Each structure stands twice: as C-alpha cells, then as structure tokens.
Amino acid sequence: GAGVSQTPSNKVTEKGKYVELRCDPISGHTALYWYRQSLGQGPEFLIYFQGTGAADDSGLPNDRFFAVRPEGSVSTLKIQRTERGDSAVYLCASSLTWDSADTQYFGPGTRLTVL
Amino acid sequence: AQSVTQLDSQVPVFEEAPVELRCNYSSSVSVYLFWYVQYPNQGLQLLLKYLSGSTLVKGINGFEAEFNKSQTSFHLRKPSVHISDTAEYFCAVMKKTSYDKVIFGPGTSLSVIP
Numbered sequence: 001g002a003g004v005s006q007t008p009s010n011k012v013t014e015k016g017k018y019v020e021l022r023c024d025p026i027s028g029h030t031a032l033y034w035y036r037q038s039l040g041q042g043p044e045f046l047i048y049f050q051g052t053g054a055a056d057d058s059g060l061p062n063d064r065f066f067a068v069r070p071e072g073s074v075s076t077l078k079i080q081r082t083e084r085g086d087s088a089v090y091l092c093a094s095s096l097t098w099d100s101a102d103t104q105y106f107g108p109g110t111r112l113t114v115l
Numbered sequence: 116a117q118s119v120t121q122l123d124s125q126v127p128v129f130e131e132a133p134v135e136l137r138c139n140y141s142s143s144v145s146v147y148l149f150w151y152v153q154y155p156n157q158g159l160q161l162l163l164k165y166l167s168g169s170t171l172v173k174g175i176n177g178f179e180a181e182f183n184k185s186q187t188s189f190h191l192r193k194p195s196v197h198i199s200d201t202a203e204y205f206c207a208v209m210k211k212t213s214y215d216k217v218i219f220g221p222g223t224s225l226s227v228i229p
Contacts, residue, residue, distance in 0.1 A: 004158070033217075039159050042119075042205050042219030043159070056216060091158065098214045100147055106158040 002026070004107035006092050012113045014084055021110045022075040023093030032075050034067055035091040035103060043091055048099045049075060082114045117142040117208045119220035127226045128196055136191040136223045138180075138206030148189040149207040149217070150180055159205065165189065176200070201227045 005024040013019050025032050030051055036041035045059040049069045059069075060110050064082075069075040079086055093104040122137045140146065150162040163174025170182040180191045187207060206220040 031198070040221070042207075042221050043217075044219070045216040048214070048216065050214075055214065059216065093159075100209045100212055101164075102213050103161050104217065106151075106160070108156075108158040 003106050004092055004094055006107040006110050007092075008110060009108065010111045010113075012115065014115050015082060015084060017082050017114075019079050019082055019112065021079075021090050021112070023075045023077070023094075023107060025071055025073060025075070025092070026105055027073075029094035029105075030072070031095045031098040031102070031104075032069060033093040034075070034077050035093065037089045037091055037109070038071075039088075046077070046090075048098075055098070063104030079112075082112075084114050087112055087114045117146060117210065117218045119206050119208050119218055121204075121206055121220040121223050123223050124221070125224045127228055129228050130198055131195050133194050134192065134196050134200075134225065136192065136204050136225065138189045138205075138220060140187050140189065140206070140208045142187075142208060143170070145211040147211055148180075148182060148208045149209070150174065150178070150189070150191050150217075151205045151207060152176075153203040153222075154200065155202070162204075164193070169187065196225075196227050198227050198229060200225060 007022045032049040034046040037043045046059045048056040052072045064080045067077045089109040091109045095102040095104045118141045120139045128134045131162045148165040151159040165182045
C-alpha cells in the first residue's frame with residue numbers, strides 16, 4: 001500500500017516569506033508526527049497529532065511555526081516569516097496508534113531552503 | 116530527559132566485512148530502543164526495535180542489535196556488509212509510556228568500500 005507522502009519534495013523560498021509543507025499519512029493511521037532534520041544531525045521532534053488535535057507541540061521552535069490536521073488525516077506544517085536558519089529537511093511520520101511501541105513510518109521529507 | 120549518543124560519526128568498512136555501529140543512551144526510566152536507516156535521498160526506515168523480552172533483536176537486511184541495560188547500550192551489528200548497506204544509521208529512544216516523542220542520535224554514516 002501507499003506510504004507516507006510529502007509535498008513538495010523541495011521548496012526554495014526567500015527570507016521573510018510564508019511556506020506550507022504537506023503530509024499525507026498512511027490511510028487509517030491516527031498518529032502523525034513532524035520532525036526537522038538539519039544537515040549532519042538526527043531528526044528533531046516538532047509536533048505530534050492524535051487525530052485532529054495537537055497532543056504535543058513542545059518541539060516547535062517558536063510561534064512562527066504552526067501545524068494543523070483538520071480532518072485527522074492530511075497535515076500541513078506552516079512557517080511564517082521564514083529565516084535562513086529554518087533551512088532543513090522536514091520529515092513527517094505516521095503510526096497506527098499513539099502507543100510508543102507502534103512503528104512510525106516516515107515520508108521522504110521536504111527539503112526547505114531559505115535564501 | 117532521554118538522550119542518545121552515537122560514538123562514531125563515520126564508519127568505513129570493506130565489503131563482506133563485519134560491522135558494529137555503537138549506540139549509548141541515557142534515561143532515568145525504562146525505554147524502547149530503535150535503529151533506523153536512511154538511504155540517500157530517501158526517508159527513514161525502521162531496521163529493528165527493542166520493546167521487551169530477549170535482549171538480542173533481529174531486524175531486516177541481516178542486521179541485529181543487542182540491548183545491554185547495565186551498559187545502557189544498543190549496538191547494531193551485521194556479520195557481512197554489502198555495498199547496498201551504505202547509508203546513514205540512526206539510533207533512537209522513547210520512554211515506555213502510552214506516548215512519548217522519539218529522541219534520535221546524531222547518526223552514523225556507514226560507507227561500504229568495494
């Protein structure tokens with residue numbers, strides 16, 4: 001079956017612009033996660049959704065970052081007033097439930113470059 | 116809070132040789148442990164995970180890892196590597212609760228030399 005998909009695969013924007021990154025989880029997965037991976041580092045947790053609500057947004061670096069999942073499936077990560085330091089690969093993952101033991105399945109990521 | 120250390124940032128190894136990628140973690144509570152692999156320009160893929168029971172865990176592609184609670188380690192091993200194993204490998208930890216965020220290590224880049 002289809003895995004986690006993310007669009008666009010690459011996004012180049014200018015400093016100060018607004019961007020939206022989209023994640024389509026595996027059908028039927030109730031939990032959805034966003035991570036950010038900077039060059040040469042491991043993924044860093046941003047936010048977790050259980051259904052439609054953000055159950056844990058403690059990883060969002062500041063209030064320029066926001067994410068939604070209005071119907072409990074597709075999620076959008078929104079970044080306002082982008083800065084060069086936001087450049088990274090943004091990864092989305094989904095799991096069947098929110099149990100820690102459940103495997104998280106990752107998408108290929110969106111590479112964001114802020115000029 | 117949990118943390119993960121991967122002692123080697125880069126590991127070159129000849130094809131068909133054995134390899135061990137080291138991972139140590141820090142946690143005050145019981146944890147689940149994971150190894151993920153990231154091939155060039157691809158997403159992360161789960162290699163194996165330790166939840167409970169036998170401390171030797173077997174995963175995909177011939178990899179295995181051993182959980183050592185006293186040494187707080189979860190080293191990844193493969194007896195004979197192939198060119199196709201060239202990738203970035205991430206060790207990760209998560210608290211044993213109904214939910215917790217995954218904490219990843221910085222990664223080890225495995226390069227298999229023909």
